[in-house]
Amino acid sequence: MADPTTVDRLAPGDHVCWTFDDHERHLKALARFVRSGLNRNDQVLYFTDTFLPDAFLAALDAYGVAVAAPQRTGQLQVTIASESYLAGGAFDAERALRGWNKAIDEARGQGYAGLRVAADMGWTVRPVPGVDNLAWYEAQANRIFSGAEAIALCCYDRRLFTAAELDRVGAAHPGTARAGAGSVEEWTPLLRMRRSGPMLTLTGEADLSNREALSTVLAHLLADAGDHEGPVTIDVGGLTFVDIGTARLLAAAVQADPARVRLVGVGSPVADLLAVLDHDPVPLPVFDTDHV
Numbered sequence: 001m002a003d004p005t006t007v008d009r010l011a012p013g014d015h016v017c018w019t020f021d022d023h024e025r026h027l028k029a030l031a032r033f034v035r036s037g038l039n040r041n042d043q044v045l046y047f048t049d050t051f052l053p054d055a056f057l058a059a060l061d062a063y064g065v066a067v068a069a070p071q072r073t074g075q076l077q078v079t080i081a082s083e084s085y086l087a088g089g090a091f092d093a094e095r096a097l098r099g100w101n102k103a104i105d106e107a108r109g110q111g112y113a114g115l116r117v118a119a120d121m122g123w124t125v126r127p128v129p130g131v132d133n134l135a136w137y138e139a140q141a142n143r144i145f146s147g148a149e150a151i152a153l154c155c156y157d158r159r160l161f162t163a164a165e166l167d168r169v170g171a172a173h174p175g176t177a178r179a180g181a182g183s184v185e186e187w188t189p190l191l192r193m194r195r196s197g198p199m200l201t202l203t204g205e206a207d208l209s210n211r212e213a214l215s216t217v218l219a220h221l222l223a224d225a226g227d228h229e230g231p232v233t234i235d236v237g238g239l240t241f242v243d244i245g246t247a248r249l250l251a252a253a254v255q256a257d258p259a260r261v262r263l264v265g266v267g268s269p270v271a272d273l274l275a276v277l278d279h280d281p282v283p284l285p286v287f288d289t290d291h292v
Contacts, residue, residue: 001158003182004029008036012114013148013194015141015213017173019166021158023050030056030118031063033153037116038070042151043107046078047085049120050157053078075112081123091130093137100144108149115150121169125160138172139216143224146195146217171212175204192238193217198228203238206246214246218253222260237265247273 001020007029010016020026030046037044048056056078060067070076085091100117107115124131138154145152156166158179170176175189191204191214200221206214217224218234225232234253236242242250251274254261266274 001025001179002029002177003180003187004032006177006182006187007033007153009182009186009188010151010153011192012151013146013192014175014189015138015145015152015173016154016189017138017156017166017170017176018153019156019158019176019178021179026050026155026157027056027059028063030155031060031065033116033118034060034076035063035065037151038065038075040116041113042116043074043103043110043112043114044070044076044116045103045118046076047081047117047119048078049081049122050155053080074110081120085119086123086128089129091124091128091133091137093130093133093140096137097140097144100141100150104144104147104149117150118153118155120155120157122157122160135168135172135212138169139212142172142174142193142213142217143195143220146193146200148194148196167209171209172216174210174213176209195224198225198230198232199235200233201235201238205241206239207241207243208245211245211249215249218249221253222257232261234261234263235265236263236270237267239270242270242273244273244276247277250274251277 001022002018004025006018010033018029020029034044034046046056051059057067057071067076085096104115124134141152144150154173156169158166174191174193177187181187189204191202191206191210193214194201195217200217202214221232221234234250236250247270250263250270254263
């Protein structure tokens with residue numbers, strides 16, 4: 001499983017698929033995640049499908065995480081799936097997405113630095129109405145979490161899912177901590193997406209493993225920019241690796257509305273792949289390279 005220390009590398013804006021296959025190490029990771037959030041003055045939510053809430057809180061206390069006061073103030077909240085994702089008896093992906101927007105607004109409105117969420121996703125293997133929308137939901141959630149006001153740790157028990165299922169849901173996250181992640185060398189999410197008004201900043205690596213996450217954010221770039229009337233900018237200067245599929249996504253995002261969408265920071269390796277695409281029948285738009 002992913003090393004528990006991988007959660008220490010998360011930052012506001014991260015939405016990570018975190019895989020585990022050992023309950024004790026999973027508990028250690030959650031304790032680190034909760035402690036860090038409380039120390040940072042985040043509101044911390046844990047949607048458990050692995051531990052009973054009271055048992056989890058007792059375990060946190062045993063790990064030295066003070067839970068009484070944060071529970072009393074509402075800074076720490078532990079909820080089971082039937083009272084959160086499955087309230088009403090089914091999984092309503094659109095309702096869940098609206099819930100994240102509301103939760104972030106409420107956390108900031110109450111004076112917290114941000115929202116920190118850990119969610120056990122084991123309930124998705126049960127015959128739950130609406131669960132077929134899971135991958136779509138995870139991809140759409142990036143439009144919310146990329147606003148850098150929340151951290152989301154989606155916890156998938158590797159013993160419950162096939163490799164193909166984990167690949168599919170992993171691609172809906174910018175980063176995935178798979179088995180062994182962080183045990184040999186320092187781990188960080190492969191891709192980070194940060195959206196601020198009309199600017200989307202991409203750093204790290206973009207490939208098939210996070211394709212659906214990036215594709216979804218790019219497809220809704222103009223809509224998520226709100227009422228901004230000027231150009232919407234995609235800053236790719238922080239990308240250290242892209243594959244041809246990513247280059248096609250970036251080109252398509254600009255071609256969708258060349259008057260409003262521009263790329264900045266276009267240097268190697270992005271420039272090389274865009275040059276290849278320039279031989280396609282559909283010519284590429286002129287990219288802004290002021291930041292190269």
